[in-house]
Amino acid sequence: MRTPTRLFRTTAFKLTLLYLGVTVALSLGLIAYISSTTADLFDRQLETAINQEMAELGRQYQNQNLFKVMDTIGRRSMSPDASVYLITDFSGNPIAGNVSELIYDPADVAENATFPVRYIRISPGEGEESAHRALAKLSVLGGGYRLLVGRDVEDRIEFSTIIRHAIRAAVVVVAALALFSIVFLSRSVLRKVDAVAASSRQIIAGDLSRRLPADASGDEFDRLAESVNAMLDEINRLHSGLQEVSQNIAHDLKTPLTRVRNRLEELTRAPPSEGALPDRLAPALEECDQLIATFEALLTIARVESNAAAVELTRTDLSHLLNDMAEFYEPAAEDAGLELRAKIADGVAVCGEPTLLRNMVANLMDNALKYGASDEAAVVLSLRAEGGKAILSVRDFGPGVEGHDRARLTDRFVRMDAARSKPGAGLGLSMVKAIVGHHGGRLALRDAAPGFLAEISLPTVS
Amino acid sequence: MAMKVLIVEDDADAAAYLSRGLTEAGHSADVAGDGETGGDLAQGNDYDVLIVDRMLPKKDGLTLINELRNTGKQVPILVLSALSQVDDRVKGLRAGGDDYLTKPYAFTELLARVEALGRRKQTAEFEAVYRVGELELDRLSHTVTRNGQKLLLQPREFRLLEYLMRHAGQVVTRTMLLENVWDYHFDPQTNVIDVHISRLRSKIDKGFERPLLHTVRGAGYVIRADAD
Numbered sequence: 001m002r003t004p005t006r007l008f009r010t011t012a013f014k015l016t017l018l019y020l021g022v023t024v025a026l027s028l029g030l031i032a033y034i035s036s037t038t039a040d041l042f043d044r045q046l047e048t049a050i051n052q053e054m055a056e057l058g059r060q061y062q063n064q065n066l067f068k069v070m071d072t073i074g075r076r077s078m079s080p081d082a083s084v085y086l087i088t089d090f091s092g093n094p095i096a097g098n099v100s101e102l103i104y105d106p107a108d109v110a111e112n113a114t115f116p117v118r119y120i121r122i123s124p125g126e127g128e129e130s131a132h133r134a135l136a137k138l139s140v141l142g143g144g145y146r147l148l149v150g151r152d153v154e155d156r157i158e159f160s161t162i163i164r165h166a167i168r169a170a171v172v173v174v175a176a177l178a179l180f181s182i183v184f185l186s187r188s189v190l191r192k193v194d195a196v197a198a199s200s201r202q203i204i205a206g207d208l209s210r211r212l213p214a215d216a217s218g219d220e221f222d223r224l225a226e227s228v229n230a231m232l233d234e235i236n237r238l239h240s241g242l243q244e245v246s247q248n249i250a251h252d253l254k255t256p257l258t259r260v261r262n263r264l265e266e267l268t269r270a271p272p273s274e275g276a277l278p279d280r281l282a283p284a285l286e287e288c289d290q291l292i293a294t295f296e297a298l299l300t301i302a303r304v305e306s307n308a309a310a311v312e313l314t315r316t317d318l319s320h321l322l323n324d325m326a327e328f329y330e331p332a333a334e335d336a337g338l339e340l341r342a343k344i345a346d347g348v349a350v351c352g353e354p355t356l357l358r359n360m361v362a363n364l365m366d367n368a369l370k371y372g373a374s375d376e377a378a379v380v381l382s383l384r385a386e387g388g389k390a391i392l393s394v395r396d397f398g399p400g401v402e403g404h405d406r407a408r409l410t411d412r413f414v415r416m417d418a419a420r421s422k423p424g425a426g427l428g429l430s431m432v433k434a435i436v437g438h439h440g441g442r443l444a445l446r447d448a449a450p451g452f453l454a455e456i457s458l459p460t461v462s
Numbered sequence: 463m464a465m466k467v468l469i470v471e472d473d474a475d476a477a478a479y480l481s482r483g484l485t486e487a488g489h490s491a492d493v494a495g496d497g498e499t500g501g502d503l504a505q506g507n508d509y510d511v512l513i514v515d516r517m518l519p520k521k522d523g524l525t526l527i528n529e530l531r532n533t534g535k536q537v538p539i540l541v542l543s544a545l546s547q548v549d550d551r552v553k554g555l556r557a558g559g560d561d562y563l564t565k566p567y568a569f570t571e572l573l574a575r576v577e578a579l580g581r582r583k584q585t586a587e588f589e590a591v592y593r594v595g596e597l598e599l600d601r602l603s604h605t606v607t608r609n610g611q612k613l614l615l616q617p618r619e620f621r622l623l624e625y626l627m628r629h630a631g632q633v634v635t636r637t638m639l640l641e642n643v644w645d646y647h648f649d650p651q652t653n654v655i656d657v658h659i660s661r662l663r664s665k666i667d668k669g670f671e672r673p674l675l676h677t678v679r680g681a682g683y684v685i686r687a688d689a690d
Contacts, residue, residue, distance in 0.1 A: 282680075292566055293649060327618060328644060331657040359648040366651040428651070 012185040020178040070096040090144025208236045252413040260287045297427040304434040316352045336369045343382040348390045350458045360435040363428040364394040372396025389457040397451040465489045465510035465580040470500030497521025510580040516543040524557040531558035538579035570681040574633045592627035595687030626685040635682035
């Protein structure tokens, strides 16, 4: 029941119908134009022929006499496609001609113009014939004689009848074909649309791994499906990122929250003396601050990863930014017993957001200061330009991270055993990775043997 | 120095908490629960500082600030927001706020910022020389002396000291230093600021009987001459 109405509503149906209408109208117009001009031409030719013959006969009558004219008519009538001739005397009695009967409406008769007549030819031997149609012209010869000359138009009428039949047949065939193609086209379009709709419904229902069907035919549906699928891939990526974050939050924020709650509950159960209260509360407050920092970091990572931050990337002098950061961190490095060696090439610029870039460097530096203690007692912050890339690296000479663990470092809340004793939430390198990704760069974590090397390459700008 | 503060905040609990804290710190505070009331109060009174939450009923915080600025109100404004630093801070400052603090915040941080803002009215963006006790900082010649003895500071140390001295007697938090001296808007996980301060301290206080640069536990730093 539903399919026919759906068919009618498809774009393919409407387009085909429109196309059909336009084609038919155009063809009919063209045929009408051609047939009307042909008819005109035909009429003119016919009239010219009649006029010529009439003039000739008129001349013969003037120059010689009626018998000469009758003779000519008689001779000409022998030919099978002879004109129609009739001469009448002053009282209207036929005196010569090649018709046995001539019927016309006197109202049609006009001077110097053709008018339709019907006639029956005197045919030698053939017996009775049916009335033929002709166009005729009448002229007065003088002496009361009238001359009628006409040309048979039966062929022409038959010809136009054939044309009319042909057009009618053609219209029927075209309409049938059109109907067939409409149904076929609409159905195949409907099938594709139905497939897309079915996939979409599954995706809406939550199956984000579903993709729209693409049959590699390269048609417009295929191209559309490809774009939509690419969009779905991106949505899926963002969605799983979001899911990961919410799982992380569930797992890793509940633990410190529980600690805070326990501390507070303990205080209500066994309130300390007033003087001791601030000291008892201090750890809970610290825990809260750490939680807030973790939240902030998670939100920043999520926002940077989702590209949702309306972060404007501008040309940023990375050399300048790093020199500043080196100066900023130098005292802290010294305090940690490490020498900060800055090897920063001049004039390296990238397209970026300075606060995020600083955040990125700060995370790497914080890590290096926290975990980089070694005999070498140094941290190297370096920047160089290399083949259109800015290569920024932070290297320490500490124990580094085992190969199989390195891959996990950029996951959220991942902390190596060595880090458990130090403050931090395990978000630093996730943040770095997100920021690097946002800037279209790459992050590589390597074993510097000895030490840990974080290397970032970002596209430079001039 | 007591200040008159207007708190425009729709969360009654948070507003009461702020009001209490400010009163304990020796200031007085009025509270407005929505943007319109806040606007009326700010127009009708002479406050030293406004604390304006970004999301308010009837009229949002940024619109309120915009309107106040358009009518020529110069009162310093601290914008509070639950929205995060990265993209929101700039908007808050562009609208005419003077400082920006994200929720949740530590009250010490808020108090330090409010006092720094309030002070701005009276002092000395334009003073050429800052003095704290026998310590003198000349902003034009970029020299620092204590007891007439010249102290050699790195450019950044100079700016750090300049900021501390501009707010002499007031607690200045690490975040404030990070934002105002370095223009950095991230949270370093290491004690970078403390180390900078201790370097500065070793230059200005070492060898002198009375220390000027003090650490305020759980809050930040303060530079002051009196010994209390």
